[in-house]
Amino acid sequence: MESNILKRLREWFKKNAAMLPWRPTDLDAPRDPYAVWISETMLQQTQVATVRDYYIKWMKRFPDIETLAKANEEEVFRYWQGLGYYSRARNILRTAKTVCEQAVRQAHRPATMPRTRKELEALPGIGAYTAGAILSLAYHQREAILDGNLVRIFARFYALDFLPTDKASAGKNTTGKNEGCAEAYWKYAREVADSPKAYMHNEALMELGRTVCKSKNPECANCPLSGGCRAFAEGRTGEFPPKRKSAQREWRGTALVVESADGKLLAVSAGQPFLAGQATLPHFEHSRNATAGIPAEAEAYFNADNVVHTRECGSFRHNITVHKIECRVLHVKLSTKASKCVASSGKKIDPQFNATWVKKEDAAKAFANSFSLKALKNVF
Structure with missing residues (x-):
């Protein structure tokens, strides 16, 4: 995306950012990596409206990673009850214990989340997206993220007729060059993150996908990216991203x-x-x-x-x-x-x-x- 489009994205986000319990009032402020980790894990496969109350109750009971590490699985499940995908809760507890054990061995107190993608992705339940969110939002590093919202935005903006999960032969970027489908999307995500404002670009795109560039009935007239969006220019937003076969x-x-x-x-x-x-x-x-x-x-x-x-x-x-x-x-x-x-x-x-x-x-x-x-x- 061109710099002028990203500038419009930042301006839009500053005016339209929703007040969320895990989001500071100052959008430029670094965040607690533990809080980012918990909120982003809860938000996987779960609506923002549902996560709000769960996050508040969780942080009241487990305000930091060391408190969480002392809990047992039964109590953690109680605070997760209703969010589904319980492997997430189990992995959260395992990761908390691992991070705290490492902190004791290395004499680093208080314990905190690692600062490199390699270290983060080695922890239970932390994949490329969550690692990027922690590094970007908490530590303000130039790290990319890629979630469903960004996939939808990139698919429409660049008129991509494939999904990250498609076979490599289907993945062609805007130059027509064949490449892995997932890598094509990550390439665009890294371009957006190659900026001192990567943290704002990443979060703004997630917000945009949630509120404007929605799956159904996208509000293109209110979108700061519409000036460069190929799907919008061609009147084809409903065609992107391509439909995924149901796995249910x-x-x-x-x-x-x-x-x-x-x-x-x-x-x-x-x-x-x-x-x-x-x-x-x-x-x-x-x-x-x-x-x-x-x-x-x-x-x-x-x-x-x-x-x-x-x-x-x-x-x-x-x-x-x-x-x-x-x-x-x-x-x-x-x-x-x-x-x-x-x-x-x-x-x-x-x-x-x-x-x-x-x-x-x-x-x-x-x-x-x-x-x-x-x-x-x-x-x-």
């Missing part, structure tokens, strides 16, 4: 709410299709025409001879990563206490499930994921 996969199954005689609920954290590593309700896949009653898969978690009653409690829809889920809920009440519960084999519940029992009144805290909470809402 349908999944149908059953979530079990197994309740013991002493009012405890069965939680598992392994051997499940989704949410591995965190407390969740047992769940398994079945066809749309599954028979009523107790499915055979369910008897891995309790002995059918100890069932007082079962109740179909409706169903719910949910999305996890690329999975579009339709899940029925089956409430199973047992005649035995939690400590006496066994599977239909007569043996203890298979260790592969890492099963535990939680008090019903503690369910909201124990099941820190919206999948389980939706199922429980159908029962209680």
